[in-house]
Amino acid sequence: MHFLITGGAGFLGINLCRHLLRRGHRVRVLDLVDFDYPENDRVEAFRGDVRDAGTVDRVVRDIDVVVHAAAALPLSSRAEILSTDAEGTAVVLERAFAAGVPRLVFTSSLAVFGPPFPSVIPDDFAPTPATSYGTQKTICELLLADYSRKGFVDGVGIRLPTICVRPGKPNRAASGFFSGIIREPLNGVEAVLPVPDTVRHWHASPRSAVGFLIHGAGLDTTKLGNRRSITMPGVSATVADEIEALRKVAGEKAVSLIRREPDELVMRIVSGWAESYEAKRAKELGFRSDNSFEDIIRVHIEDEMGGKIA
């Protein structure tokens, strides 16, 4: 099969690309920025903006599955709300339809939900996003559902949990510490923990996330009806659970590299996040997550560290 990944320069896009190549597929990748893609004669990389219809037309030809992962970071400007994610998604939907692409998988986010939350969020909980990022994702989900309802594309929205352990350098996202307190100690480097041990969150490994997208690409969508976006399963873990899993996998020395440094701003942001999701529908549809936080750490060691702790 021939895949197009928009936003392919992100770590999820690159992981997905590698996985697809291993399975023998062909991959086109489109991103705004330059990036290193795996050296392989079955991969083609394009630089361009998903908001430009001509660019999308050039890359969407003869594609079997579009994985639309291009997304804007949280925005500072109000006017950009419509002119980035939603506009790009509208163009991708329209050009995929024009090109007759059979399947479109959209990487959505659990940021479509906003507080007040129940302790476990059911699948039919109403999206009331509490961020502009979540607002954009919800708008894109609505466009995807509208195009799918009309039969213009056959769309699947994948609401991803927070990806953990996120590879690479620490970033400035408020959620960064969830990965940082695992990734840095595994590399013998100190990591800062800005929130109390009791903070609970919903995690999936990059390997699971890639698995969700692949499963979405082949899903029997007749079961979806007009509910095209699906909350993905994950591992509900507190920071204490994370630390305990790190202790089991990498020992006390790794744990000792976590330095507690409370940060009021991060605490306030994180206190608005959900703790756990039912994800019953996804499980019934065959989406599979990691079994435990220990598994999440082991996946990171296998996939990103060559199987060895530093």
Next chain:
Amino acid sequence: MHFLITGGAGFLGINLCRHLLRRGHRVRVLDLVDFDYPENDRVEAFRGDVRDAGTVDRVVRDIDVVVHAAAALPLSSRAEILSTDAEGTAVVLERAFAAGVPRLVFTSSLAVFGPPFPSVIPDDFAPTPATSYGTQKTICELLLADYSRKGFVDGVGIRLPTICVRPGKPNRAASGFFSGIIREPLNGVEAVLPVPDTVRHWHASPRSAVGFLIHGAGLDTTKLGNRRSITMPGVSATVADEIEALRKVAGEKAVSLIRREPDELVMRIVSGWAESYEAKRAKELGFRSDNSFEDIIRVHIEDEMGGKIA
């Protein structure tokens, strides 16, 4: 106070304008089409497109409340999804923010909800629109919530029931018969009923709808949190209830003017509509609907027929 009504040429805009003038307010009206507005030195009419920032800037100056009622009809073209309602709403939000308008009331619709439905839809039911019209309204609600959360505008979304009795000529909307089987017989004219008597729907009179918008304009929004759009109360009535109310108000002669002519297409469309809503939150916030379908008919006779049946 000084109101701006976008989409003011619609019957709801005109009814709202008349009501505001009677209460002593000043009103600016903006619409794409030419229209007759009430002769009054406190009303100014402008022709223009809400998608044009310059146009909106000119009319939004010194306004206390924007009632944003401009909306596109159900669309034929896919690409128009973003380029009409959502784009217009984004412009109105942005220009209202720039002008420092204290309050923005948005006319949303119960079309934000899609099947499968419970028999009574609770306030926290997830919007999964089953039409492009409903999709646009949901996107606009999301933009309104995002702007309000950031404090850029103080927005209230009013999810209107089907307006009944809708004044004027019959239109081609699938819902037209709900009003037609009352309005035409009251004028001594035959009306076609394309669905069975058992069809149940959610109605509000134009007078109630205007009342919702006025109440929204003055609402204490500190109680809304991030849930800025509110399902309005209404009268849940079957077609049989409508006919029985018509009999009580206007007698058997009026009822005899209803001609049953089943229409498969209309039946199929209407079968996807919801029957009843809880609207608990709206009632707690002080929104008041009609008491019965008889009241809805009497309101029509008073407000549109000078108090007399033909």
